[in-house]
Amino acid sequence: MIMQDPHREPIPLSEAEVGSCYRVLSVNATGVIRQRMLDMGLVPGVCLTVLRFAPLGDPIEIRINRFFMSLRREEARFVQVLPVAICPRPHHGRFRRFFRGGFFHGGR
Amino acid sequence: MDVSAVSFGGDFFMADDKQIFIALAGNPNSGKTSIFNCLAGANQKVGNFSGVTVEKVEGSFRHRGYTIRLVDLPGTYSLSPYSPEEKVARDFILFQKPDMVVNIVDATNLERNLVLTTQLMDLEVELLIVFNMIDEVEKQKTKIDYRQFEKLFGAHVIPVSAITQFGIRDLLDHIVDIKSGKIETLKYKHQYSDGIEEDIRALSDAIAGRTAWKHLPTRWLAIKLIEHDPDIIAMLKPFPCWASIEESIGSTREKILRFEKKDAEVLLAEERMAFIRGAIKETVVNDEEQRESLTEKIDNILLHRFLGLPVFLLIMYAIFQFTFRLGEYPMLWIDRFFQLITRSLDALIPASMLKSILLDGIIAGVGGVLVFLPNILILFFCISLLEATGYMARVAFVMDKLMHRLGLHGKSFIPMITGFGCTVPALMAARTLRNRGDRITTMMVVPFFSCGAKLPLYTVVISAFFAPSMAGNVLFGIYIFGVLIGLISARLLKSTAFKDESEPFVMELPPYRKPSARSMLSQTWIRAYMYLKKAGTVILLASVIIWFAGTYPKNAELHRHYESLRQQAAADIVSLDRQEKAQQLPYSFAGRIGKFFEPLSRPLGFDWRLNIALINGLAAKEIVVSTMGTIYAIGDVDSDFRTLAESLRSDPHYSKATGLSFMIFVLLYVPCIASVAVFFRESSSKKWTFLFVLYTLSVAWLGAFAVYQISTLLGL
Ligand SMILES: Nc1nc2c(ncn2[C@@H]2O[C@H](COP(=O)(O)OP(=O)(O)O)[C@@H](O)[C@H]2O)c(=O)[nH]1
Numbered sequence: 028m029i030m031q032d033p034h035r036e037p038i039p040l041s042e043a044e045v046g047s048c049y050r051v052l053s054v055n056a057t058g059v060i061r062q063r064m065l066d067m068g069l070v071p072g073v074c075l076t077v078l079r080f081a082p083l084g085d086p087i088e089i090r091i092n093r094f095f096m097s098l099r100r101e102e103a104r105f106v107q108v109l110p111v112a113i114c115p116r117p118h119h120g121r122f123r124r125f126f127r128g129g130f131f132h133g134g135r
Numbered sequence: 136m137d138v139s140a141v142s143f144g145g146d147f148f149m150a151d152d153k154q155i156f157i158a159l160a161g162n163p164n165s166g167k168t169s170i171f172n173c174l175a176g177a178n179q180k181v182g183n184f185s186g187v188t189v190e191k192v193e194g195s196f197r198h199r200g201y202t203i204r205l206v207d208l209p210g211t212y213s214l215s216p217y218s219p220e221e222k223v224a225r226d227f228i229l230f231q232k233p234d235m236v237v238n239i240v241d242a243t244n245l246e247r248n249l250v251l252t253t254q255l256m257d258l259e260v261e262l263l264i265v266f267n268m269i270d271e272v273e274k275q276k277t278k279i280d281y282r283q284f285e286k287l288f289g290a291h292v293i294p295v296s297a298i299t300q301f302g303i304r305d306l307l308d309h310i311v312d313i314k315s316g317k318i319e320t321l322k323y324k325h326q327y328s329d330g331i332e333e334d335i336r337a338l339s340d341a342i343a344g345r346t347a348w349k350h351l352p353t354r355w356l357a358i359k360l361i362e363h364d365p366d367i368i369a370m371l372k373p374f375p376c377w378a379s380i381e382e383s384i385g386s387t388r389e390k391i392l393r394f395e396k397k398d399a400e401v402l403l404a405e406e407r408m409a410f411i412r413g414a415i416k417e418t419v420v421n422d423e424e425q426r427e428s429l430t431e432k433i434d435n436i437l438l439h440r441f442l443g444l445p446v447f448l449l450i451m452y453a454i455f456q457f458t459f460r461l462g463e464y465p466m467l468w469i470d471r472f473f474q475l476i477t478r479s480l481d482a483l484i485p486a487s488m489l490k491s492i493l494l495d496g497i498i499a500g501v502g503g504v505l506v507f508l509p510n511i512l513i514l515f516f517c518i519s520l521l522e523a524t525g526y527m528a529r530v531a532f533v534m535d536k537l538m539h540r541l542g543l544h545g546k547s548f549i550p551m552i553t554g555f556g557c558t559v560p561a562l563m564a565a566r567t568l569r570n571r572g573d574r575i576t577t578m579m580v581v582p583f584f585s586c587g588a589k590l591p592l593y594t595v596v597i598s599a600f601f602a603p604s605m606a607g608n609v610l611f612g613i614y615i616f617g618v619l620i621g622l623i624s625a626r627l628l629k630s631t632a633f634k635d636e637s638e639p640f641v642m643e644l645p646p647y648r649k650p651s652a653r654s655m656l657s658q659t660w661i662r663a664y665m666y667l668k669k670a671g672t673v674i675l676l677a678s679v680i681i682w683f684a685g686t687y688p689k690n691a692e693l694h695r696h697y698e699s700l701r702q703q704a705a706a707d708i709v710s711l712d713r714q715e716k717a718q719q720l721p722y723s724f725a726g727r728i729g730k731f732f733e734p735l736s737r738p739l740g741f742d743w744r745l746n747i748a749l750i751n752g753l754a755a756k757e758i759v760v761s762t763m764g765t766i767y768a769i770g771d772v773d774s775d776f777r778t779l780a781e782s783l784r785s786d787p788h789y790s791k792a793t794g795l796s797f798m799i800f801v802l803l804y805v806p807c808i809a810s811v812a813v814f815f816r817e818s819s820s821k822k823w824t825f826l827f828v829l830y831t832l833s834v835a836w837l838g839a840f841a842v843y844q845i846s847t848l849l850g851l
């Protein structure tokens with residue numbers, strides 16, 4: 028399970044610390060840019076690690092699972108994250124049913 | 136793999152007219168092009184997608200009696216297009232209706248790659264999933280339960296490695312078997328939660344009756360409308376039935392917002408991601424998850440806070456030193472080879488006009504260009520290496536802050552770097568920028584990133600006026616000067632003509648990969664081939680024209696004078712001929728044109744001969760050197776066998792200052808006719824194309840003027 032430190036408050040991703048792990052709470056950017064963030068896997072609920080800031084200080088590099096993504100502070104401002112103690116990596120286990128109605132109803 | 140051999144393997148009795156039309160879709164860097172090359176081999180055709188200037192690579196081959204036609208689509212993260220290229224990929228699947236979409240998935244990064252897969256499932260097309268990079272997956276000791284995965288995704292999954300060729304044959308067999316109905320596909324739809332499914336169904340029913348949109352997949356359309364995809368909305372809006380649909384979309388989104396406390400597109404993205412993560416959990420077992428990947432380790436150095444920039448500059452510096460130093464040896468051999476040919480032909484053929492065309496025109500011109508093949512090849516090899524390893528995206532990451540200061544996007548730096556190879560593909564590479572202002576600005580400054588064709592000229596001039604130990608540094612300085620001018624120009628443009636807001640920076644830093652030797656070599660070979668073709672056609676023709684313009688018309692009086700001299704001193708006719716050629720040059724067409732521009736070029740230190748080279752250089756930059764080769768061969772009084780650099784060095788009119796100023800002018804002025812044509816095609820603006828030409832010319836004049844005056848003052 029994701030461990031949450033109850034004393035911590037949500038912060039914008041732009042103020043995150045290098046090397047720390049966060050869980051995405053919301054993506055509040057607007058329009059195409061939000062769709063793009065969502066499509067690249069920056070979806071509420073996922074955990075990310077802040078890897079670094081670029082040498083000149085701006086774009087920020089994050090890792091979502093095995094995916095390395097970078098975005099400017101400007102865009103990172105719109106992503107609310109919650110600090111988590113450890114970043115859960117996917118481990119093997121049986122599939123949990125995520126959906127009320129199952130995965131698919133089959134057929135065409 | 137030899138596909139043609141495979142095609143005769145099995146069911147040869149099948150009819151020949153069976154065709155399968157396939158689109159390769161997948162995220163950028165998932166290995167589409169590598170797999171395309173595995174499948175289609177050399178049978179490739181490069182064109183444009185109709186109506187847009189996005190490169191379309193098509194290939195066809197035969198397998199088991201079927202003709203398989205294959206299209207390599209631009210990489211895309213999703214079916215909600217973000218760039219023009221992604222729109223092309225989506226529209227192709229949507230409107231060209233390929234028989235089958237082969238979804239290339241990077242199996243080392245399933246979570247993100249499968250987002251597109253779930254969207255393709257929404258499209259309800261015939262889908263075949265390929266897990267590429269299986270070699271890396273095995274190295275990571277990851278185990279994937281493909282059968283279970285197939286059950287969850289309702290499509291066949293084929294593990295493949297484009298590098299080791301593993302699974303390619305299996306892929307081909309599946310394509311044919313699915314088409315021929317030998318194996319069945321499950322064709323599941325990806326199901327969202329019940330509430331959403333109800334909304335999708337309701338909206339689908341509302342859409343289904345409209346004949347105007349009958350050609351579009353209804354379910355997918357409903358999903359995109361719930362997500363409020365601006366592109367789809369713009370597409371449907373002109374139809375009269377839009378009004379009624381709009382209302383139900385609005386109420387659906389409102390309902391979702393009320394119950395789920397989030398926008399519909401976020402909810403759908405979350406559900407897709409939950410499905411993907413669930414599927415991964417069930418099918419993928421991984422032992423090495425906790426370890427820091429190689430990519431992270433490399434980036435800890437290459438993107439290091441303090442080391443990142445110096446390392447980047449060092450890599451650039453190394454590339455130029457490499458290009459120059461390593462290229463030196465083969466260049467010497469090629470040069471010797473042409474000198475040998477000139478000498479032996481000179482001895483063989485009696486003096487005639489044809490001999491003059493051959494030696495002074497063609498060999499001097501074409502040979503002068505071919506000498507630089509090694510340079511060009513090394514430079515292009517390095518650029519494709521940056522691209523293939525994944526460092527190119529890091530360049531955008533490292534440079535974005537600076538680029539952003541200039542009002543541009545880190546990605547603008549990629550066309551700029553490509554500009555070091557050739558301006559034409561660099562202008563086309565600007566397509567990845569979404570914002571028109573960014574795109575035009577980037578295209579305007581690309582010429583200042585010195586293209587490979589200018590390199591020969593620098594090489595000649597540098598070796599004429601500078602010590603060999605200085606050569607690399609001078610060259611690097613020239614390139615840096617161009618970069619600075621480019622960056623300043625960008626700032627200027629973005630703060631005047633394009634003051635609109637800049638494009639957001641959200642991009643992937645792909646994992647580092649060892650590039651395949653084959654694709655590197657094939658890319659370099661294509662460059663070599665194009666260069667050789669240019670030398671054999673355009674430059675050959677230009678050489679003859681330039682020879683003609685440099686030889687005719689002749690001054691009659693001068694000719695009579697030399698005729699009488701020749702009759703008197705029968706012994707030294709060869710040397711007299713040379714002297715006459717040199718004296719006649721100013722009277723020729725080329726000489727007159729060059730002289731006409733002398734008032735304009737005097738302050739830059741150029742005489743009429745250099746002017747001729749510059750004017751001819753408008754056709755292509757390689758021609759600057761070949762023109763000089765021809766002119767100085769015509770005008771050389773002492774010897775026919777001197778290299779161009781030697782002629783320049785021994786000319787009393789020229790100095791280091793002239794050399795520098797000339798290089799700067801060549802660096803900055805209009806790249807070539809082809810680039811102007813491409814600029815027009817890419818910008819579709821007469822105004823900007825005109826400004827492109829005008830701006831580069833003025834900057835070149837001012838730059839060369841400043842450099843010449845300053846270095847003359849310094850006594851160079
Ligand atoms: N290890 C490994 N690398 C691969 C494989 N397929 C492609 N690559 C590498 O992945 C990178 C991107 O491949 P490319 O075909 O250009 O991807 P595209 O952007 O989808 O066209 C290149 O460096 C390839 O050499 C594979 O099966 N295994």
Ligand SMILES: [Mg+2]
Nearest residue numbers: 167168169210
């Ligand atoms: Mg590709």
